[in-house]
Amino acid sequence: MEADKTFQLVGAGYKDTVVPVERKQHWWTGRPICSMVILGIIILACVGCRFFMTHDPTYMDLASYNLAPNGEFWFGTDTMGRDIFSMILYGGRISLFIGILATVLSTFIAVVYGSISGIAPGWLDEGMMRFTEILLSIPSILIIIFVQALIGKDNILVIAFVIGITSWMSISKIVRTEVRQIRESEYVIASRCMGGGFWHILRVHLLPNFVSSIMFMVVMNVRGAIVAESTLSFLGIGLPIEVISWGSMLSLAEKALMTNSWWMILIPGLFLVITLMCITNIGNYIRKNVNQRQSNM
Amino acid sequence: MKISYRRRILIFLLSVFCLSVLVFAMSRLAPGDPLVSYYGDRAERMSPEEKDRAMERLGLNESMVVQYVKWVKNAVSGDFGMSFKYKQDVMKVIEGRLVNTLILGGVGFILTFLLALLLGILCAFHENSWLDRIICKVGTITSCIPEFWLSLVLILIFSVNLRLLPGSGAYALGQSSSISSRLTHLILPMVVVVMSHLWYYAYMIRNKLLEEIRQDYVLLAKAKGMSRRRIMYQHCVRNIMPAFISIMAISLPHIVEGTYIVEMVFSYPGIGTLSFESAKYHDYNMLMVLCLITGIVVIFGNITGQAISEAIDPRMKEPEIMEVAADGSR
């Protein structure tokens, strides 16, 4: 009798046969948690520097200059007698600010320029892209030096501005390619057939799709801007020594080399490198999320 | 799309023209008295009449266009004006330093790409193995270190503390012709130039290769019995060569930039140090020429690189069969 029951015709969809699985994955797998935490701490410490600083970063304590790290001055003091620990927090704020401001500016220019080029007719598009290529072919440090020499002032806003207007080219190329590609994709064609206007397509299709592809570039641009600021300030054509940033702190390095004061070079530099690495890791994570086909080798 | 050589030359000339206009316009818009850049301190001692006459003689009272034409005319005959800082003909100052920069930048460039190719192949071949992972991690770290700081650290270690290698200049005092002195002075700057760009390009090459080994033809090559090594070298590496050359071309400005920064940190007497100094002292005549020379070298390298890359890529030689394209759907 048992056999009869099990061999009864019951038809399709009689029972659900899907075997439930427990996803062993945690939400953090694959995410650059470590980088995010470190970067978060650095940003928090820099933004809220007044709560953490042990000394006034601008105060030149002539009695205790060029001291190696000790109990009172955790990271030592520089040749002008300023506390390096406080300076790192205080200066980090400015470095990060310049990085972000410059990126906002360059991204804005890039998106506008790239979108126009992407939508423009062939000849204009070609001309605009040639222009970016010419700009790209000049080493940006030279452009920055040139622009900087022209403006002749050196405050935070000017530096951010100079870095911003010299680093939009590669993003704009990507924006342009994306816009071209999306514009010719079938879902945009379909949307146009339904009567979707320019603004509808821009809002619903274009923007959400190209934002993800330029995110990586934007993050890397923050990194680039921070490097540019510190390099410029180090060379003495960026921020003056009185305005504290990670770059301008390092501009005392030459004196430090003479006295072999390693802390003045290594400590601020390490902070800079760690910050840059965290940003790079986060950027790589954003990029990696695209498809991962398996190798044929 | 294949671009003809005539078109390439045209693009080159056009780019150089744009560049020269840009550079010229900027230098004329720059703050400061242009007379100063011609006569230096003497300009300050001139009376107003003298100044007027000097302006006239130099053509500074004419329109920008006329000035530009004159400047180009002089430039073609090799006269770029005087350097304010060095009180010398601009070209004279540059000449001596150009060689230094070419040695540092040129050798650095070739070394960077040789190593990048090797590293890229190594990583792609052992994709996701511990070797690949370690190289990737170390590479990412090195690519995050700014050139100037790496230079400082190396100087701190090798010349200040260990006293093994010199940390500044291109040669020891009075030994400008000694090759060994030049070589020891080159080591640290070269290490920085190569190190700071190596991973960026090695990673690019690695990714290109990873893309390549995901192509279907690799499966077919394997199916016909080829070994992995042979597929890698005879198919994949060969196929990325055009891309490799064009990466090299595009990278030129970055390497040049890196070289300049390194020069400044090591006070290596080259174009980079010179342009940095002339910017600092508002020596626009000099800066203009330096920008122009750098720009021309980079644009030239860029265009030749693209030309070579297209010449060795058979896919570029003839248009594809248009059969599929005739139907608008694909």
Add this chain to the structure above:
Amino acid sequence: MMENKDILVDVQGLTHQFPMGKKKSIKAVHHVSFQIRRDEIFSLVGESGSGKSTVARCLMNIYEPTEGTIRYDGINLCDKKEREQHKTRLQRERQIIFQDSASALNQRMKTKDIVAEPLRIQHIFSEKEELDQYVRQQLEMVGLEENYLNRRPSELSGGQRQRIAIARAFGMKPRLLVADEPIASLDVSIQAQVIKLFQHLQEEHDCAILFIAHDLSMVRYLSDRVGVMCKGHLVEMGETEKIFQNPLHSYTKSLLSAIPVPDPALEKKRSSVTYDAASIWNTGIMVEAEEGHWVMQEEADHENLI
């Protein structure tokens, strides 16, 4: 020819060229004329590169034809002014479904937003609840349950995505549906599902469908009339069964003989007819071989054919 008021789409002498560089251009479609009745399924078949998709896109005004006229319910689609005048009507009544559902749906949108997109653009519903209700209803109609509402296209299979595209198109209650190879990338069992869905929805909505395909066996099952295209020319056109049972043009013959039949005994006996498509570049004229069955005849062999 056909009665005038039955005709929804009237294509006359349609030619489309793609510019290739400065001087060259490629003729993708060459003097194609056909009509679609208000309630029929008309299929265009042909191999890749035959220009069938280009015709479809011209009909949707995605491409501007180089020559010829297309009339939709009396509206001249090649005339920009006239098109502008009837803009809303055209946008509502003509819908298109593409071959590759993965690229025809925005990967970043949810199913419900994809289906609602045309309805929102055209402001069909003023109340949000009504819209939601309607979208639900449409998805149910194509056989997708409620738990699909919030999924994104990348989480779905090809067949499910194509259903979403169909729901989106039929949600507008179109009078003309252009389906550009909607089943080409689907599996056999899913193809049958989708074809049945098309059949069912066409009957329900009473609309005309222009069905583009290269799979002739499905076309034979689904469509009322068929046009055969080769290298941009329409070489034969007529009622489906007539064409399949009595093909006149030698290209049609070779095409039909090349379809493998799922019947081993029969298939192993069959031999295929070859046809050199190179000769098609000559112009020919359409001749009515019998009522409603048109065939292109090259001027040279006018006599041999009939």
Add this chain to the structure above:
Amino acid sequence: MNKQYALEINNLSVSFFTADGETEAVRDVSLSLRQGEVLALVGESGCGKSVFCKAIMGLLSKDARIKSGEILKDDRDIRTLSEREMQLLRGSGISMIFQDPLTSLNPTMTIGRQIAEAVKLHNRELNRQQIKAKVLELLELVGIPDAESRYDSYPYHFSGGMRQRCVMAIALAADPQILIADEPTTALDVTIQAEILNLLKEIQKKRNMSILFVTHDLGVVAKIADRVAVMYAGKIVEYGMAEEIFYDARHPYTWGLLSALPYYARAKGELQAIPGFPPHLTPPPKGDAFAVRNPYAMEIDYEEMPPFFPVSETHFAATWLLDEHAPEVVSPFREISKRRCGA
């Protein structure tokens, strides 16, 4: 080991290990390829047929692993071969051609060189002229006219059909006994498909090769196959001689596949679609994977995987309907196929 088998696969299981867990792409498949026959493996996309082929060739990607089973060729288990031995076997023992001729050739190498490479790998003693002669011979064999002048052409000079012929030339370069063809005509137009299939059949007869032909198109199967195996959700559900599968199918999935063809629909009047979608195999469903879509499913189908029941000496089907306890179910398909067969 039976001498008439060119290739014997026993209880092969292949799994993919991804972040989502283990995907059992091929589940306990046993299949034998006889000497000189064309065996068609039919199934829908994602049923594991391509993975099965790659497993035989040792071409699986790194995230896939053969969990169990053996692949016997000439009394040796291929799985135990070293990489070096495997390279010698690929091309000369077993060759493979792939679905997309547009991407399976290296775009920057001439056709001649790519074929010559394959010749050289397995005939090291040949000199340049001999290799070139062999390449030209191969090009003629696969029906490329004017071989001499095509030798230095690049793949982009060719149309899809021509490229697939070149791929075939590469696969045949070292006279393999077995050819695995993974959907070789799917990307081609019907007229080209017919040409390629005829060519394949012709070469197979000439060289007495065994072909494992993978496809989803039952029309193509009818044209080329001697024997047919139907695959669903990683398992073979039915196999037998081509006539047995087409005229006397026993598995409800085979019925479903055949009824979904418009060719049969016209005879019966309505297209029968299989409801629902193929299951995910991460992990595979309980019982018979087809049960939820099967109108003839029985309770036991939802609980237990059916074994193979013999229908004839050559025909086997894995369905509980063939169990002696099962109720009599008449194939909805039998009538039409009979009528068709008679006609």
